[in-house]
Amino acid sequence: MKILVAVKRVVDFNVAIRVKPDGSGVDIGNAKMSLNPFDEIGVEEAVRLKEAGKATEVVVVSVGPAQVQETLRTALAMGADRAILVKHEDYVEPLGVAKVLKEVVTAEKPDIVILGKQAIDDDCNQTGQMLAALLGWPQGTFASKIDLEDSSLTVVREADGGLQTVRLSMPTIVTTDLRLNEPRYASLPNIMKAKKKPCAEMTPADYGVDVKPRLNLIKTEEPLRRQAGVKVSSVSELVVKLKETGAIR
Ligand code: AMP
Numbered sequence: 001m002k003i004l005v006a007v008k009r010v011v012d013f014n015v016a017i018r019v020k021p022d023g024s025g026v027d028i029g030n031a032k033m034s035l036n037p038f039d040e041i042g043v044e045e046a047v048r049l050k051e052a053g054k055a056t057e058v059v060v061v062s063v064g065p066a067q068v069q070e071t072l073r074t075a076l077a078m079g080a081d082r083a084i085l086v087k088h089e090d091y092v093e094p095l096g097v098a099k100v101l102k103e104v105v106t107a108e109k110p111d112i113v114i115l116g117k118q119a120i121d122d123d124c125n126q127t128g129q130m131l132a133a134l135l136g137w138p139q140g141t142f143a144s145k146i147d148l149e150d151s152s153l154t155v156v157r158e159a160d161g162g163l164q165t166v167r168l169s170m171p172t173i174v175t176t177d178l179r180l181n182e183p184r185y186a187s188l189p190n191i192m193k194a195k196k197k198p199c200a201e202m203t204p205a206d207y208g209v210d211v212k213p214r215l216n217l218i219k220t221e222e223p224l225r226r227q228a229g230v231k232v233s234s235v236s237e238l239v240v241k242l243k244e245t246g247a248i249r
Helices: 037-051 068-078 094-108 127-135 188-194 235-245
Strands: 002-006 009-011 033-035 057-064 082-087 112-116 139-148 152-159 162-169 172-176 199-202
Touching: 002 037, 002 094, 009 068, 033 037, 033 068, 037 057, 037 068, 037 112, 037 172, 057 068, 057 094, 068 082, 068 188, 068 199, 082 094, 094 127, 112 127, 127 139, 127 172, 139 162, 152 172
Parallel strands: 002 057, 002 112, 057 082, 082 199, 112 172, 139 172
Antiparallel strands: 009 033, 139 152, 152 162
16 A cells, blocks of 8 residues: 655645745745645555555655755654655646646555645645546545545545535545644654655656646735724624624614
8 A cells, every 4th residue: 555645845834925026926935844734644554554554655746846855854753654746846736736746646556645735835726636537536525534444535524514425436636624633743864864754856847747827816905904993991882883884874
């Protein structure tokens, strides 16, 4: 039982990012970068399945620039066995990533592919679904619990206002939601060990995939700033204020 986990290097969730003055994107300059939180959950789940004796190998893969090596090492330090870096310096859209992953899947033949439900930088929430479509595989998206039996995978999905349980035949795609698990911190000895784990380097061209962007980014805007609140001393004053602002009649 082999598990492939797709991981993306993104701006750390603690970093307050700024939109470039010309609106052409987000200025990430020297911002701290991290493993996408949903992908950290994916790695954790795969490693737990290996520790439980249900999986034999965990392979992590990422598409991105050379610095992605660092992100892959984090996943290796958490317990993944080996890594594949598909090197590409420019931004790759979800469809491009999904096409590359399809070729990696064809070469690696995993039983389960785990992705995050979304990358917290572009919030696309597309790659897992596109990969499932390209492969013609079943998918369990927004997983908050998974249960692996011999030839099937039961996935509890976080749906709007409730949970949905689906059983998928394998091979299959899973995308992680926040409640699936709490990822571990890599210990220092494991960080050292990760440096010696294999990390293969490929390019999209090696897989025969064209990752040229298909979309034109028109504009990026900051959300509107919230206005300061007003303190009122009584309910009647609150009602007057609400009427003044048109919130009630
Ligand atoms: P997205 O569709 O961009 O929101 O990303 C959803 C998931 O797809 C992420 O959580 C990752 O598991 C995977 N993914 C997206 N971009 C990449 C990438 N460049 N390399 C590897 N995996 C990726």
